[in-house]
Amino acid sequence: SSPPPPRCSLPSLPRLPVLGSLPWLSRRLPPHLLFSQLAHRYGSVFSLYLGPHFTVVINDHQHAKEVLLQRGRDFAGRPSMVTTDLLTRGGQDIAFSDYSPLWKLHRRLVHNSFTLFGEGSGRLQDIVLSSVDSLCAELLSGGGRGFDPSPAITRAITNVVCTLVFSATYRHGDAELQEVLRYNDGIVQTIARGGLVDIYPWMKVFPNKSLSKLKDCISVRDRLLTRKLDEHKATLSDGDPRDLLDALLKGQTSRSSGSEDEHITDDHVLMTAAEAFGAGVETTSTTLLWILAYLLHHPEVQRRVQKELDENVGAERAVNVTDRGRLPYLDCVINEGMRIRPVSPVLIPHTAMTHSSIGGHSVPCGTRVLVNMWSIHHDPQHWDKPDLFNPDRFLDDQGRRVTPTCFLPFGAGPRVCVGESLARLELFLFLASLLQRMSFSQPDGVSPPNLQGRLGVVLQPLPYQVAVAPRPGWEGGAK
Ligand code: HEM
Ligand code: PLO
Numbered sequence: 001s002s003p004p005p006p007r008c009s010l011p012s013l014p015r016l017p018v019l020g021s022l023p024w025l026s027r028r029l030p031p032h033l034l035f036s037q038l039a040h041r042y043g044s045v046f047s048l049y050l051g052p053h054f055t056v057v058i059n060d061h062q063h064a065k066e067v068l069l070q071r072g073r074d075f076a077g078r079p080s081m082v083t084t085d086l087l088t089r090g091g092q093d094i095a096f097s098d099y100s101p102l103w104k105l106h107r108r109l110v111h112n113s114f115t116l117f118g119e120g121s122g123r124l125q126d127i128v129l130s131s132v133d134s135l136c137a138e139l140l141s142g143g144g145r146g147f148d149p150s151p152a153i154t155r156a157i158t159n160v161v162c163t164l165v166f167s168a169t170y171r172h173g174d175a176e177l178q179e180v181l182r183y184n185d186g187i188v189q190t191i192a193r194g195g196l197v198d199i200y201p202w203m204k205v206f207p208n209k210s211l212s213k214l215k216d217c218i219s220v221r222d223r224l225l226t227r228k229l230d231e232h233k234a235t236l237s238d239g240d241p242r243d244l245l246d247a248l249l250k251g252q253t254s255r256s257s258g259s260e261d262e263h264i265t266d267d268h269v270l271m272t273a274a275e276a277f278g279a280g281v282e283t284t285s286t287t288l289l290w291i292l293a294y295l296l297h298h299p300e301v302q303r304r305v306q307k308e309l310d311e312n313v314g315a316e317r318a319v320n321v322t323d324r325g326r327l328p329y330l331d332c333v334i335n336e337g338m339r340i341r342p343v344s345p346v347l348i349p350h351t352a353m354t355h356s357s358i359g360g361h362s363v364p365c366g367t368r369v370l371v372n373m374w375s376i377h378h379d380p381q382h383w384d385k386p387d388l389f390n391p392d393r394f395l396d397d398q399g400r401r402v403t404p405t406c407f408l409p410f411g412a413g414p415r416v417c418v419g420e421s422l423a424r425l426e427l428f429l430f431l432a433s434l435l436q437r438m439s440f441s442q443p444d445g446v447s448p449p450n451l452q453g454r455l456g457v458v459l460q461p462l463p464y465q466v467a468v469a470p471r472p473g474w475e476g477g478a479k
Contacts, residue, residue, distance in 0.1 A: 010056065010361045013038070013048040020049025030455040032345035032374035035059060039375060045359055053079070055368040056358060059375035061382070061406045063359050067350065067369055071358075072413030075369055077351035083191050083211075086218060093271040094418060095279070099353055102262050109264065110272055111418050113247035125321050127163045128426055131156045132318075132433040134172070136477035139438065139468050146443025146465040149292060154285045155181065160426065161280040165273050166228040167243045179224065184281060186217035192457045196348055225270050245273055279419055283343050284426050286458050291337035291431065293449035293461045294389045296442050301391060302435065305330050306471070309436045315473035319432040321425065327432060328401050332391035334427050338409035340389055341451075343458040345374040347411050373408060382406040437474035443467040 013021040025048075026034055035057050038046060044060035058064050067075045076099045084096040091097035094107050135156040139149065155172075158181060162168045170177035190210040232245045241247040248269045295302040305327075312326040313319055324331070352367040363369075378386040382404065383393065396402045410417035417423070434440075442448055442465075449464035470477070 010045060010047045010358075011042040012046060013042070015049045018052070020051045020053070022051065024048075030345075030459075031370070032372055032455070032459075035346070035370070035372045036375045036378070039372075044375070045361070050368070053368050054364070054366075055370060056363060057370045057372060058358070059372045060379065061376045061408070064371045064373075064376055064408065065412065066358060067371060068408075068411060068413040068415070071356055072415075074354055074356035075350045075352055076414040077353040079349050079351050079368055081196070083214060084196070086211075086214060087187070087191060088271050088275070089267055092265070092267045093275045095275060095348055098351075099414075102264075105262065106264055106268055106272070107418065109248065109251040110276070113241070113244050113251070114276075114418060114422050116241070116247060124164070124422070124425060125429065127160055127169075128429040129318060129320070129433070130169075131160045131163075132430060133478035135430075136434065136437050136474070138172070138477075139434075140470050140475075140477045142468060144467055144469060146446050146467050148463050149466050150285075150289055150463060153288055154281065156430075157285040157288070157426070158184070158281050161277055163243070164280070164422075165244045165277050166225075166232070167245075168228075176224070179220065183217040183220040183224075184278065186213055187221070187278065188282060188457055190214040190217070196346075196457065221274055222270065225273055229266065229270060229273070244276055245269070248272060276419070280422070282458050283419070284423055284430075286343045286460050287334075287337060287423075287427060288430055289461050290341040290343075290453075291333065291427075292440060292466065293451060293464055294337060294340070295333075295440055296449055296464070296466065297451070298389055299441070301333060301389070302440065305333055305431075305435050306439070309432065313432075313436060315436070315471070318479065319429065319436055321429070323432065324428055327428075328395070328399075329391065330428070330432055330435075331401060332394035334424070334431065335394045335403075335407065335409075336389060336391040339377045339383075339407055340387075341453060341459060341461075342373045342377055342409050343460075344409075344411075345455070345459050346370050346372050348415070350415065371411070373411075376406050376408065379406060436471070437477060438468045438470050440466050440468055 013024050015021045016023060026037075029037065036059065038048075038057070039059040045056065045058055045063050047054065047056045049055065058067055078091070078096055078098050080091065080098070081096070085091065087093075088096050094103070094110055097103045097106075135152060138152050155177070158177065159170055162170065162177070162180065168176070190213050229245060229249075232243075232249060236246060236249055241250055248264070252264045252269060308327055308329045309319070313323055347370070350369040350371070352363055352365055352369065355365050356363050358369075377383070380386055383406065384390075393404070394402060410420045410423075446465045450462045453459045453461055
């Protein structure tokens, strides 16, 4: 007798052997836009085969919450992918490691170390503020001419993250900093063109130029970080950890690090440092560049942030973390930037660790689940004119801050971003300081930033030009 048919199956795309549903997927569109389009035809939850992999795509916030929160445990797995396995020595990191007791322990350790540097600690603020001073001076040295802000911003953020992770602070042009910037750029260019939606595991058997470039960049990274790790081991003391590497080394030996077969190895420490570094740089600098691009399109928003800064901080002193509560509109601008252009539009792929269900449909163990945050952040049922940059949507009628339920730029549940508080603090300090000290405008005769974006490992704006002018009292960039 044949098994009973499934109670109700998900709407699915057609498929062929080997290729799966690929012939039905347009190559012109990046996954987040393609899936949004397919959701109009198939409904907000549908399935398809990415090559051999059975994949469910979620395009609405109710089902996203079911997968990430209500059944968060069921869907906390990660698929193994060729490129990310190389990047992380087979998943000895946090983001690309599959769910396991050791991963949980490791994630908790990293989370605690971040908390140490995040809220409530003056350290991060000092690090960011000194980097901001040199960034401002650099941006203002352009003398009103148009230029691409991306290299200076990326360098400033890289510097902050190098200090956080291994206590290095670099001067402009430092050779080691150049090396870090170069290898990171190489990884970004080769790791996942078109997002992390990896399809063909047999890709690695073909000689592949990107794959060998990726390997080269990874070995440069590993050499540098191994040197930092050795230096840290040699100078580790009983006092407070100096940086993330210290915190990880201390966590490795503390009692909380688990039983014999379950402990944090040197590989884990190295991969975590590399990942904190990569995540810290790419996401934060890209988010800043998106927000700047939107401010060029909406000078009235920039003026309103500056008015808020003038009334609540003034020009006599630098901004600091305690100003955060006094600058609600700036907070809305940051949120609106992360809503309209989420840097990670389909998050990182999740997998079902057991047989489970989504919206009453049964889903077998091993299913890949892609949560399309782009669709959720642009859902016209929940957002008025979703394509419009409008920070006021994060304020209620009384002008108080609100967080809509459809806003999840960091994900949610067991796999939520571990860097959220760090990221928010950095975004706040950078944007507040920049807008306090200077105004950004579109250079004469240059077209405004293209807001469409390009999906690499994160969703990035295309290069664009800005002109900057100092605000009164900040002609030199710093005080
Ligand atoms: C994961 C967003 C900054 C470290 C993630 C995920 C998203 C995200 C969407 C995936 C969630 C999922 O798969 O369900 C962002 C945004 C950032 C940001 C929008 C800044 C604007 C950072 C920073 C760090 C960081 C600064 C570290 C220094 C991580 C790690 C994971 C992660 C380690 C993997 C968590 C896991 O798989 O358990 N982030 N992130 N992120 N993020 Fe972030
Ligand atoms: C960025 C390039 C680095 O060299 C390596 C790296 C590590 C962690 C990745 C990050 C890259 C891209 C953004 C990711 C992050 C982990 C979480 C984050 C994917 C590949 C997001 C936005 O999900």
